[in-house]
Amino acid sequence: MTAADQPQSRAGDTRPRAFLDGLRSRALDLFHSAWSPTPFTVRRWALAAVVVNAGITVTGAAVRLTGSGLGCPTWPRCTPGSFVPAAHDAHSPVNMAIEFGNRLLTFLVLAVAAACVVAVLRVAPRRSSLVRLAWIQPIGVAVQALWGGLVVRSLLNPVTVSVHFLLSIGMIAAAFALYARSGEGDAPxxxxxxxxxxxxxxxxxxxxxxxxxxxxxxxxxxxxxxxxxxxxxxxxxxxxxxxxxxxxxxxxxxxxxxxxxxxxxxxxxxxxxxxxxxxxxxxxxxxxxxxxxxxxxxxxxxxxxxxxxxxxxxxxxxxxxxxxxxxxxxxxxxxxxxxxxxxx
The missing domain is CATH 1.20.120 (Four Helix Bundle (Hemerythrin (Met), subunit A))
Structure with missing residues (x-):
């Protein structure tokens, strides 16, 4: 290796570390935005709740539209005896991956819901109106997860599927109410x-x-x-x-x-x-x-x-x-x- 090549080699060696440092910094910023919140960051977390609830509503439809509604034929496991996709004669790996991926998105929605609760509990001054609205998010995620199990066990009965979508609409409304209320006061x-x-x-x-x-x-x-x-x-x-x-x-x-x-x-x-x-x-x-x-x-x-x-x-x-x-x-x-x- 020539001397001219050494600076480039060193720069190349530091890129992965710089990338990891950037990820760590952003993760810490996200943590502090919920653990040491301001009215501004509370509002941002509420907006994130609107986005992720709308997003999982659309991805849930994508599961149905790709014929992957029973890609994971059991609940809470994906396949009998396994929480992750395993070989199954009745379902293709693609369908299983799509349905399992949508289930994993539930954890993202839950993480944002938890961040909303933590933020409204720790922001000063604490506002009871926001606390009540924020708690709807994790409770709603739990209800949706349980109802999703009913959807699978009913073999995608259209009644259960319809209610699943309408519960998502309710979650979006609650998240938007939190977003709107976090940007205003508590006057009548x-x-x-x-x-x-x-x-x-x-x-x-x-x-x-x-x-x-x-x-x-x-x-x-x-x-x-x-x-x-x-x-x-x-x-x-x-x-x-x-x-x-x-x-x-x-x-x-x-x-x-x-x-x-x-x-x-x-x-x-x-x-x-x-x-x-x-x-x-x-x-x-x-x-x-x-x-x-x-x-x-x-x-x-x-x-x-x-x-x-x-x-x-x-x-x-x-x-x-x-x-x-x-x-x-x-x-x-x-x-x-x-x-x-x-x-x-």
Whole structure:
């Protein structure tokens, strides 16, 4: 080795160590953000809970769409006698890996849930409203895990699968409530818009929930059951799809009415922007829905549609929270929240 080669060799030797040092530093930063939290880091952990709950909702759909719903045919073990995938005549290694990978993501959701609880317990001053909301996360993960076992043991019965999705929707709502409440104070809620507009927002949330329920019924009636052994709802798929589409138009109409009312009453700009973003997300979701219907519901578009449904739900919740205030709290220094940055 020449002298000219030595510096390069030394640099090459230090790269793995530098990479490990960087990982260690980031891990410590994550630990301290929960163990020695500020209102800012509490809010960030709540946002992480929204993201991971939405993420596992979409990956759960991917398990079904790839026919991997019974890739791990037992619960809590993956295969009889093994918690990790083992050779099984009835299931391919790919399907087993997909289902097992989704089960592993539960631990990520649980870790974020635990971080939320630790952060709200250790932040000063401690806020009981945030503590109650944070505890929903680990409890919800446990309920979801147990219900997931019922889904497997029922051979992907569409009722259990539908409830599994709706529990995820509830978890997203609880995580978003934690996120929103961590960015404001504990004063009594004060309306920022006219009372009737606020009521219209609540009606929109209820209609969106009905839309999600209609969507899971359509899903439980159509293809992509998750496994050949899975049963289906005994409904006419054409009829259910049309009812779902009708509900879409109701939600779009309510959203347009809310957006119009917010503009003509000179409501806060953040609420108007939130309603406009919601309308845009709904229109994109509607386009995906109609395209997948006319293309005989290809798996990729169905997966995008599930992602769209979670974004519609989050954007709807955000609009409602933007129409009231509980006083100043742990806002970001810029005066905007993280969801403003990502455009949700």
């Amino acid at each position: 809620p004060r309306r920022l818009v006219h009372r009737d507009i606020r009521t219209l927002g609540f009606v929109l949330v209820a209609a969106t929930l009905v839309l999600l329920i209609a969507g899971v019924v359509v899903t439980g009636t159509g293809p992509h059951s998750g496994d050949e052994a899975a049963s289906r709802f005994d409904f006419d798929i054409e009829t259910m799809a049309r009812l779902h589409a009708d509900t879409v138009w109701v939600v779009l109409g309510l959203t347009f009415a809310l957006l119009f009312a917010l503009h003509v009453t000179d409501s806060p700009g953040r609420a108007r922007r939130g309603a406009l973003i919601l309308l845009g997300v709904e229109l994109a979701q509607g386009v995906i829905g109609y395209v997948q219907y006319f293309l005989a519901v290809p798996a990729l578009l169905v997966g995008l549609h599930v992602l769209g449904s979670t974004l519609v739900w989050i954007a709807t919740l955000r609009v409602v929270f933007l129409m009231r205030s509980r006083g100043p709290g742990g806002r970001l220094a810029s005066g905007h929240d993280e969801l403003d940055v990502v455009g949700v």
